[in-house]
Amino acid sequence: MRSTMVMMLSARAAALTGRALRPAPRTLVRAAPVSSSTPSQNLLQRLQGVAEDALKVAQETGPRAALARTVQGQRAVLETLLELRTELPAPPPPATILKATQDAQRAAASGGDAATAFATPLLEWGRENVPPELAPRIARKLAERLGATYVKLGQFVASSPTLFPAEFVREFENTLDAVPAISYEEVKKVVESELGPLSDMYATFDREPVAAASVAQVHRATLKDGRTVAVKVLRPGVDNLLKADLGFLEVAGKVTEAIAPTFARVSLANVLADLRSTMLDELDLRKEADNLEVFDKWLVESQLDGVATCPLPVREACSERVLTMDFLDGVALTDLDALRKMYGQDFDAERTLLNALNTWSLGVLSCDFFHADVHAGNLLAMEDGRVAFLDFGIVGRVPPRIWTALRDAGASVAAEDYKGLAQALCDMGAADSVDIDQFATDLEALIKSLDDVNPQIALQEAEGGVAAQIAVDDSEITEVLLKLVQLTERNGIKLPREFGLLVKQALYFDRYTKLLAPDLDLVRDDRVVGFDDQRAGAIDV
Numbered sequence: 001m002r003s004t005m006v007m008m009l010s011a012r013a014a015a016l017t018g019r020a021l022r023p024a025p026r027t028l029v030r031a032a033p034v035s036s037s038t039p040s041q042n043l044l045q046r047l048q049g050v051a052e053d054a055l056k057v058a059q060e061t062g063p064r065a066a067l068a069r070t071v072q073g074q075r076a077v078l079e080t081l082l083e084l085r086t087e088l089p090a091p092p093p094p095a096t097i098l099k100a101t102q103d104a105q106r107a108a109a110s111g112g113d114a115a116t117a118f119a120t121p122l123l124e125w126g127r128e129n130v131p132p133e134l135a136p137r138i139a140r141k142l143a144e145r146l147g148a149t150y151v152k153l154g155q156f157v158a159s160s161p162t163l164f165p166a167e168f169v170r171e172f173e174n175t176l177d178a179v180p181a182i183s184y185e186e187v188k189k190v191v192e193s194e195l196g197p198l199s200d201m202y203a204t205f206d207r208e209p210v211a212a213a214s215v216a217q218v219h220r221a222t223l224k225d226g227r228t229v230a231v232k233v234l235r236p237g238v239d240n241l242l243k244a245d246l247g248f249l250e251v252a253g254k255v256t257e258a259i260a261p262t263f264a265r266v267s268l269a270n271v272l273a274d275l276r277s278t279m280l281d282e283l284d285l286r287k288e289a290d291n292l293e294v295f296d297k298w299l300v301e302s303q304l305d306g307v308a309t310c311p312l313p314v315r316e317a318c319s320e321r322v323l324t325m326d327f328l329d330g331v332a333l334t335d336l337d338a339l340r341k342m343y344g345q346d347f348d349a350e351r352t353l354l355n356a357l358n359t360w361s362l363g364v365l366s367c368d369f370f371h372a373d374v375h376a377g378n379l380l381a382m383e384d385g386r387v388a389f390l391d392f393g394i395v396g397r398v399p400p401r402i403w404t405a406l407r408d409a410g411a412s413v414a415a416e417d418y419k420g421l422a423q424a425l426c427d428m429g430a431a432d433s434v435d436i437d438q439f440a441t442d443l444e445a446l447i448k449s450l451d452d453v454n455p456q457i458a459l460q461e462a463e464g465g466v467a468a469q470i471a472v473d474d475s476e477i478t479e480v481l482l483k484l485v486q487l488t489e490r491n492g493i494k495l496p497r498e499f500g501l502l503v504k505q506a507l508y509f510d511r512y513t514k515l516l517a518p519d520l521d522l523v524r525d526d527r528v529v530g531f532d533d534q535r536a537g538a539i540d541v
Helices: 004-009 039-061 063-083 094-109 114-129 134-146 148-158 166-172 184-195 238-259 261-266 268-281 285-301 336-343 349-366 400-414 418-428 436-452 474-490 497-516
Strands: 202-205 216-223 228-234 322-326 379-381 387-389 456-462 465-471
Touching: 063 134, 094 114, 134 148, 134 166, 148 166, 148 238, 166 474, 184 228, 184 322, 202 228, 228 285, 238 268, 285 322, 285 349, 336 349, 336 379, 349 387, 349 497, 400 418, 400 497, 418 436, 436 474, 474 497
Parallel strands: none
Antiparallel strands: 202 216, 216 228, 228 322, 379 387, 456 465
16 A cells, blocks of 8 residues: 555645635745945944844833843743753863964955854864754753743654754654643633623633633633634734744844855745744744634535534624634544444544545645644544544645746655655755766655554543544654655755645555555555546545
8 A cells, every 4th residue: 555645645636726826825935135335334234134133123112021031031941951951071171262363263254154164163063062952852842941932843843854953853743731720800801902802702711621721721611602613822922922932033033144145045034034933923823723613614615524623703892812712622633442432433534534544635725724733633423424633723725836846846745756746855955966866766765654554542541441543653654754855855856845845744654554554555455535526525435
């Protein structure tokens, strides 16, 4: 059996017809203007621009938020260093520091990059004397202590193996987004400040949250008409916190580019500015409500609403900081005992899996965005037989520039044409000189290795006995994706982040297939949407 990645990349072209592709937002790379100024004058000009940006950020966030965050940051650094003190190496010897200083002075005198010259000897010393896993672990511990912004950044790193070093991606897979729930009184205050008296909108409102994270928490409630809903509420002050942190990161990126122009080549400041804009958008829950309505409308138009669903927002009970939506009660796709209890012993796991799989793959091609976090907790089997997609906090968009290469890759894998796949991946990414034949051989070995993973069965105590639950190891998913990234980079190719997001979701489905329907042939089974499939809408499974 070939992996679901194969099937995902070969999803049908027919779904594209009649729909205009919406271009994805792009991060612009600004080229530095040609100047006859001296290096010191250029540096001064760049720093003046950074100072103006820093002043603007300070005005947006307010001095109180910036001061409070500075104190919290210092505390987080001290607590992290104390926790890991037994693992920290001794500082660099004086000779290494002296060499770094002399190299920087020579570079400055000749008009070179003094910051890079100073850092190089220190980095070389670090590679020889610091355990490679220590820096990522320090970064993750700091992120967890610093809270919402850095937890989100950690999740971004974990989901972007095409952008970040493998050791950081692995470590940030373990990022904890578990924080103490805020009190019912605080939640009530936020809701009433946005919507008015709680009793005017809701008949009941549970005091204890269903889930709590660093940015928001969710409570179960009922409306006046008796409908059960989930109410997502932003934590008080999280907006000011994110603005202060993200503003600092953006300015830090510009400072880095100013003193070390090497970083300007990768447009570090622009990437951070784009990330800041994207994350601040998440603070407006009305935009998440928009995403839910777009996905629901797409399901109806694609005739998939009979096999899949998502929670719909209750618009009169939504605002910038409160999102009220349908409460969907279902069972995770990997909980076989609960599924059989719901549906009976004749539960058709294969049919349910196919419904989820076809909905996601068609969404990649024809919806405005695709769900980019399909771990087991975000895919529920409903009692009415449909599959529910939850949590659209992480979504992806496929830029038009990689569509053709994506379709070619899918067609090549379906035909087991690994040389064609190698060429398609070269077209998709930024490629130097590539040995296509060797690349094809490496890809074939990697794809065939995906079939060697065995299902994991977890036994848990349950009422009246023991319950079995199949497990999908997130770290295993990441390792496979890292192997693909390392393979492409070893062959001189840098793949776009969007491709990494797509493949990671495809690998989730690959694991679900091995666990729920191990005999299913995703390439040849006509119930799976294929590259040459001409059927519209729902697929009869």
